[in-house]
Amino acid sequence: MAEDKVYPVDKERAAHSLINIDDYHRLYQQSIDQPDIFWAEQAEKFVGFFEPWSKVFDGEFAKAQVAWFKDAKLNVSWNCIDRHLPQRADQTAIIWEGDEPDSSLHITYRDLHQAVCRMANVLKARGVKKGDRVCIYMPMIPEAAYAMLACTRIGAVHSVVFGGFSPDAIRDRIQDSDCRTVITANQGVRGGKLIPLKHNVDKALEQCPDVHSVIVVKHTEADTGWHAERDVWYHEAISQVDDQCPAEVMDAEDALFILYTSGSTGKPKGVLHSTAGYLLQAAMSHKYIFDYHEGEVFWCTADVGWVTGHSYILYGPLCNGATTLMFEGVPTYPDASRFWQVIDKHHVNIFYTAPTALRALMSLGDEPVKSSSRASLRLLGSVGEPINPEAWEWYHKVVGEERCPIVDTWWQTETGSTMISPMAGVTDLKPGSATLPFFGVKPELLDAHGKVIQGAGKGNLVITQSWPSQIRTVFGDHQRCVDTYFKAYPGYYFTGDSARRDKDGYYWIIGRVDDVINVSGHRLGTAELESALVLHPKVAEAAVVGYPHDIKGNAVYAYVTLMTGIKDSDDLKKELIQFVADEIGAFAKPEIVQFAPGLPKTRSGKIMRRILRKIAANEIDHLGDTTTLAEPSVVDNLIEHRVNR
């Protein structure tokens, strides 16, 4: 059994860790039993406040009404930059590694201060005020970090939209949170390919008449469409403003950012995080989980368009005065040794990536890894989806040469920061297990009747008490926040994941139990994919499920019923796949489309996804009860025409 395999903490390393396992247990217990005392101490350690709080925690968890560090005043960009200037103005804050291996930059905390102040002044000059929402649709370039920090500096709420999203997806997100300002670049570059970001924004804005300003970074030499009354070049705008901009005094509970994420129903939700609690927990988890030591280079390979990029490229590391690496490219360009070359080039000490990248690289053999030294590496991390024990072992043996612990960090956009994870040099590891809860996090497993499972067992993963970086609301729809996360099991936050707990209390995340598919660590809602497919004029109905995929973890299998009289063909399959890419983004493309004359439905008309999942996974011997189907024969047809992979 995988769970019997234990990699104990290296004794020598443990001696240099920030804390040891006894400290962990003691502090953990305090964090659960006396959260006010625990979090007050941590807040004083990790965050600078302009004014103190009147109360550490206030509110009602079950109603998703929580406030942390009530009445305290602070500013996130001040914490991430200004606070460090007396000691580390000349220290590198951000190492930027471009798509091409010969392009990189070192940005010091002093440089960062200037760049963020200028960007903040540009926003102000365009009329952006505290509380206004700003959409950021950027490649992985330093200006993306400047833009995010500039928003926090003036109290504007950023909504970063991943650069892989389509114009329609951008439009929906801009409209939902009523952004009037967009920050983008003319083009992005990834793996040698150009991405027409400004062009996508222009298309999106055809249906967003309220957007008055688009700030455009000139990242490549390419021309772009231009709307003189609306668009400004970033390089021109910053030359006209001052490089000093006071940090706005923000309340602990003021909105910090919105980040859209897919759920089981309807349109993506704008997850809203607030200021103090989010910053504290991002910084604190970065320090403890990665055992971050002064002067180390930390590299999180996520995109800033996802929550991992927010918390562990930007806010956690910078709040701790760390050196954080930002990479524009992809793991396989110019070749499959790129990650490891970058580690050598910049002497990376801590490397944090996703299982899907590891599996893809693992399939290319050990040679590209072994062509690098990786001598600087001290610690490895994993995030985004369950890491299978094979990938874990490869990461440990080949990449880390058995000397680097791996922290498998489980968390979500909604949780803001890591919830279940080993701490490097503290926790004994088991390949494939996210191990133990972080400070202040009290998970439980619930059975099918909603009863708490004691000891070892398997069930739906819930969290039982508030933590500082928890989601505050779904932008513009608090009821949706309550319904999505706090309704299934009253009194608990429901994660949407199921998990197993072993005899040692270690957690093993199994995966989503709702209609969310985790493809290469990206969350896709089946509802979103189905709505995209049925927009196509030839599609009558669509049902989408996930199935296990060697590299992506899960992939999308779409069953499509065509309009009467439309003939199916391979070309039409390709057209539908491209259609989804245009509607949502290329990362959402179905791997498989199967034309289905009918879909399995109950007599009340509900699609039985359970059956579709089994067919997609080729588990046709275990279809379960099909007697409630309105037309059992449709299943035979689906099995007969199943697409073999």
Ligand code: 6R9
């Ligand atoms: C941080 C992030 C959240 C979903 C989550 C779960 C899956 C994330 C994981 C993991 C197993 C891990 N997930 N980390 N599953 N082990 N270490 O990825 O946020 O994009 O919101 O996705 O990802 O299913 O519910 P987000």
